Amino acid sequence: ATHTETHGFQTEVKQLLHLMIHSLYSNREIFLRELVSNAADACDKLRYQALDNDALYGSDSELRIEIEHDAEAKTITLRDNGIGMSRDDVVANLGTIARSGTAEFMKNLSGDQQKDSRLIGQFGVGFYSGFIVADEITVRTRRADLGADQGVEWTSRGEGEFSVADIERAERGTEIVLHLKDDAIEFADDHRLRNLVTKYSDHIELPVRMKRVEKDEEGNEQVHWETANSATALWVRSKSEVSDEEYKNFYKHVSHDFSDPLSWSHNKVEGKLEYTSLLFVPGRAPFDLYQRDAARGLKLYVQRVFIMDDAEQFLPLYLRFIKGVLDTNDLSLNVSRELLQQDPQVDKLKSALTKRGLDMLKKLAKDPEQYQTFWNQFGSVLKEGPAEDFANREKIAELLRFSTTETDSATQDQSLAQYVERMKEGQSKIYYLVADSFNAAKSSPHLEIFRKKGIEVLLLTDRIDEWLMSHLTEFDGKSFADVAKGDLDLGDVENEEEKKAQEETAKAKEDLVKRVKEALAENVQEVRITHRLTDSPACVVLPEHEMGYQMRKMMEAAGQ
């Protein structure tokens, strides 16, 4: 190496290095993601520039990334045949942080390790993350449009300065050698590296190759390179090219579920928002569906680079059972969980994906048998929808299923649309009854008049039902009415004669009402003659706006 120079790192780099080494210890493996991602970027840049200048490929047009390790030498080496860097590039890229606002950002760091580690995570550590595991890094690189005599070697111990020297380098692209710290030697391991490659780079479409050593018949070691990642992003392929089997396998990969999904929805969207989504409806509920802190959300990629698992910001809670992948160009590669909460693009993506999710369920509902499987597993989660997502409550309402007096079965399989279709002439409301169990609902005295008149009533017995009904005000222009509350107005279903007869009875029995009222005294608000009942002598009715039994129990359970 000739013409060696030593440079000091930019102040911000020194701060970043110091913070990173001290605060990202528990998340050290991300160095591999960062370096592979840079290698993939370098290949993408070459590919892009070669569109105008095919000569950049030279005799080597097969873009790839290679990872090697040497446990004895305590090194990991990453290699790419991407765009590479000139001497000036190296000094600028690996000596400063070019991003605007960096200095400002660094000023916000407090010196409090915990707080700063969160901030540093938002910032993105990039190339410098190599120093989390290495006490010395050597970079050898040559830019694709320069000659073999214009290679550069960069070396640093990550302590304030780095050196650059000119070298001969036949291959274009970049090689990075990490000299591992003693406490990071675990990473110089074939198995560990392969796992990390699968975790972080499986769906980078470039092949990430690793060495495989095998003994031949004579016992000689044979070394050959093999691709360690699957090297295709499934969601990037067009729908027509992906088989059902591949979708199912991919689902298992992202969900860690052993069984098949019920359905999926694969969409590529271009325009104001740019994203590809691949969403799945699982066939069964995970054990922790109702645990607040359970992992949920989508696998997030930005420009095909894996960013995080369980990105929860892109779907509402009531669709938390949906699994899948979101790959978008609308977020920055440096995005973190914390940053997602502030990014206005996230809301737009969320409302787009919510729509996709609801559409996927609507499609699934066309197959009543499949939909029933879904409903039995996830129905009560979907019932959280109208309360959480006011804007979509009509759409959600269409997806709800109930048991009703029509079928008199505990199976929740009747839609509101079906109910409306069966409504009696003159009936203007959708009637429902809330009870603790299906049997209690079915034999409730409140149903007597409805059964007599052949008016259908929804039988609601899930814990969430009363909460649901307090947020569902209308369906198809019809309001909902609790048969156990307030005055019973059957609308035009009753004729004038019946009404008159009822009034007369009420008058004739005024004495009786008075005596019952005295007997019950403080225990009731009011006693009335009713025509709700045909067989039972009496029933208890709640005032119109009173909280129902279930709600009271829920509030009590919540300590209110």
Ligand code: ADP
């Ligand atoms: P970012 O990737 O966000 O730009 P990094 O710290 O990861 O930030 O990398 C800094 C810069 O160094 C990159 O923008 C790129 O110009 C250069 N660089 C890093 N790795 C490579 C590589 N393997 N090949 C070519 N250039 C690279």
Ligand code: MG
């Ligand atoms: Mg990077």
